Amino acid sequence: MNHQEELELQQDLEFLRGRFQELSQEIKLPHSLDPEVLCQRLENLEPEPEKVRSFPKWKGLLGVAACFAFVLGAVWMNGGFVREASSGMPEMASMNLESSSAMAAAQEPNMKMAPAQTNFEMTAEDSMEETAEEAVQEGEQLPSQMDRGLKSTQPEQIESYEQARQTLPYGSYLPEESASLTYESGYVTEMSQSALYVGENRELQVSVRLYDPAQDEPRLVNLEKPETYDLRLYTVPYADSVPAELAQVVEAPVFQAEEITTAVLEARLLPSQESGDEKTSQGSFSVQYGETLVDYYCVNLSPEEMNQIIVDTKAAIG
């Protein structure tokens, strides 16, 4: 933004602040949002304990393996552990220090692995499999086993894209980052995971959870009936043009992943009503991938791009 635009922005802000102040004075907090009323809902509820970054077992094992490899390597380099025992000791001491740093790096999720560990890096698939096994062993249930009624919905923020994609069980349903769309933020609960991707005037919100027949089946689309999902058949305001019996499915349709095509998406991603210089489009819909449901809300993504995201997701989850 140049100086002239900044000046204009300030002038617009000053002009509008006065107008909004006048209107805002009339807005009163409804009784239902009184602190006293809301606090009644806190009975029997305690804040969740502070989240401590977990230290996956495989990382610990990795660190131990790295130490072991160093020792073996040092022995080999020195021509034998026994022969070089006395002269090797100082080196081993320094190696232990190095290995400790490597383990510390492994414990810090945001840090890259120390060089000592690079030979032992697992592929993404390996690490995911191992963690999945651990999760089952430790009682964390996979999607099909989740007890939806009893799970906590406490959200935990996921700051990095890598962490979001590796979060079980839903991370693999998140889209890959691209040059024009990068991961911005996300949350995970034991029942769902959501993520926000942004780019220049673009946005993609993704929310993943278990498919719930009771809630989602009424929203399942029959592609042979475009009136259940094609917004182009209706006029704005939709509340007046969409028949009441179709309102639920038209508002939030659920498509089967294998049925999605660019043509289908063209029926959902329509130009917004916004009047401005830039052409914008937005739309929302859900996609069922087996037992999992993903809600998408996007701004300024073309049907082709959105279709590619879904194709990639299908490939990622196998």
Place this chain on the structure above:
Amino acid sequence: MVIDTNAVKQARLGDKDSFAEVYRQISEDLYRVALYSLGNAHDAQDVVSETFMEAYKGIKNLRDENSFRPWIMRILSIRCKRKIGQYITGRNQLDIDDFLDLTEEGDGLEETSSRKLALIHALEGLTPQEREIVALAVVQGYTVRETAEILGAPQGTVSSKLHRTLKKLRSQLETAI
């Protein structure tokens, strides 16, 4: 209203009364942002009460007491986005009754009301996302950087969107006059 950081500290230790006090200090701001963004009191109440519960449950993860305001606004923003995502493409109508009490009578009220109505109609020309930016940057007075942090969006994007949105609003208001 300034947030009492001591109360935030106590709330982090699990004190419900302190949490209620902190919420009281920010509740009107939360409701206003939600109402401007979503355009109706029903949904605004939903998201504010959800935000209240989420914030209480997650308060121990707040690292800096001074960051309570942007932290809870960020939770609200995410809840608003989810709600907006559930609307059929672009819900632009605002429930005027949720903004104005048109039954009031008195000298000069007609003129004031028509000014307010003009602003509401101008807001209807914006998308919910644009209204959220306006609510944060204009109504609440957050800077572009703070607004971007709350929305979880790049500063440049927010800045250009704000600029464009205010232009649009202003021209609609001037046309109405």
